[in-house]
Amino acid sequence: MEDSRKEEGLKALGAKTKYCMDYAPEVLESFVNKHPGNDYWVQFNCPEFTSLCPITGQPDFAEIRISYIPDVRMVESKSLKLYLFSFRNHGDFHEDCVNIIMKDLIKLMDPKYIEVTGYFTPRGGISIYPYANYGKPGTKYERLAEHRFMNHNLNK
Template identity: 55%
Template structure:
């Protein structure tokens, strides 16, 4: 079994303060030991928070990120810290969702990536945001994201 090269990482195994904004957050990657094998990596952040840019009130989402690596994996501690940095960030739901996806695409150059952001209602309207880079590779098993649509109390 091969060992992942973590020599270039600056956060894993270190005490790191939470970044104050997504712009200052450091996202890191490690090489995939399975180049040439298509597989799906899933990250789920069921307690994602950001701030409404108009009111400063917190917004909450359940975010699911799926990607098929092409040489690189996102280092999970850096992703956790990056997602945490949105707690101090004022942006609309759509902007947060697409910014996360595009930052990961820029970092990883994956074969495919999709994000589903299931936002809890504000003003009585839930806003769900979905984006992907294109069609997934043909042979990958792609499970449903497993997040039910918002139904309220009914």
């Protein structure tokens, strides 16, 4: 286990945890997918996501759900946890947080498909649930992204 982590260049897994106090995409780490020929879902649920309102500085709370179909690389879960934690003192709107998370993960992994949803708790009597997705251009995953985008809220 330790040798394969070193071979992959992973630093966070198994190391003493160091928390970043502001947005830190550099903490994200990836490793090689052992099954790139298979289509399968990887899902993460972060029920304790926090960020700051960029106007008032008040905390915003959310559950962030990330689902993706990996290609060659996958995100390492401890680094993802540290990355999501780095939003704690970061001021951005809900929609921005969801899109930033998705774009950072695309840059890190280049997945076949990814979607990120933020279920933000009500503030002033209103809840905001931003959703963003991406499918690799020119592939069936681009069509999947279009389909899921058009139908993502039908089951609620």
